[in-house]
Amino acid sequence: MLRVRGRVLRWGLEFTIRRAPQSVSSWLGWGPRARGHPCSSSSQNPSGSEPPEKVHRIPAQYKPSQFDKKILLWTGRFKSIDEIPPLVPPEMIDVARNKARVKTCYIMIGLTIIACFAVIVSAKRAVERHESLTSWNLAKKAKWREEAALAAQAKAK
Template sequence: MYSLRALCQVVRARQTRLISNYPTLRESKPTTNVTSNVQEPSPQQDSNVESVLGPRMYEPTKWDKKVLVWMKRFRNVDEIPAKISTETMNKTQSRFRIRIANLMMIATVIGVMVMVYTGKQAQKRGETIDQRNLDWHKEVQREYQKSLATAGEKK
């Protein structure tokens, strides 16, 4: 009976993520072999599954370490431990995505302003897209006429 009660507490604790508030759960072991449909994942199967002993851990890559330093979670790459919690990495990656999105928005606004400025300068000079198109067609037509003339001379 105690093992069923402990199992219910574990399920509730996982739902509310208050596992650290139940020290008896960390120490309890099943007293009987009760078969059920619920299987606890073994540490060999998936090391990212949250256990009763603590949070999930993540081994950061070189890129993740650079992101952690850039987001000021750590002062330099040497201070980053071999494993950090997945929660820390997720929060850092979210902040990184937001910062990159903000930088892209700023770059887009600057690009738009530059294009508006250059368009107004071209308008003052009298350049238009229609005029460019006409000039290009005239140039292509001249080149075509020259190629016909040279082809006629060769025959």
């Protein structure tokens, strides 16, 4: 009888064998040492005779828009629009956008703090004038009652 040491866990449709003997995992065809498993190294070749494929990558180029050029200038990557080449790597655009996003967040945080202090100052001034939302609402409702009474008198005539 064949025994498997360890646990067999099921995550969705995938199975993982932990601490299983090599013979069991290779016999079942779905263990970590099985052929074509995502965890297996791509440099390992079962036949051993074929060399691994060479991948030649040409860096992709991206034509920046006017907005991208402004972002590149604002983040300090280039000094002027004339210095920006017609094609730039997409990684450069991504880095510039991320820096611009962080700078924008910092500016928004600063403006929020300034707005908080402005509200505090205006609220303190309103308290000195004895103004409050309750008094404003009561005055507004009294005005509406007067207008409704005048409209009712005008209809009665």
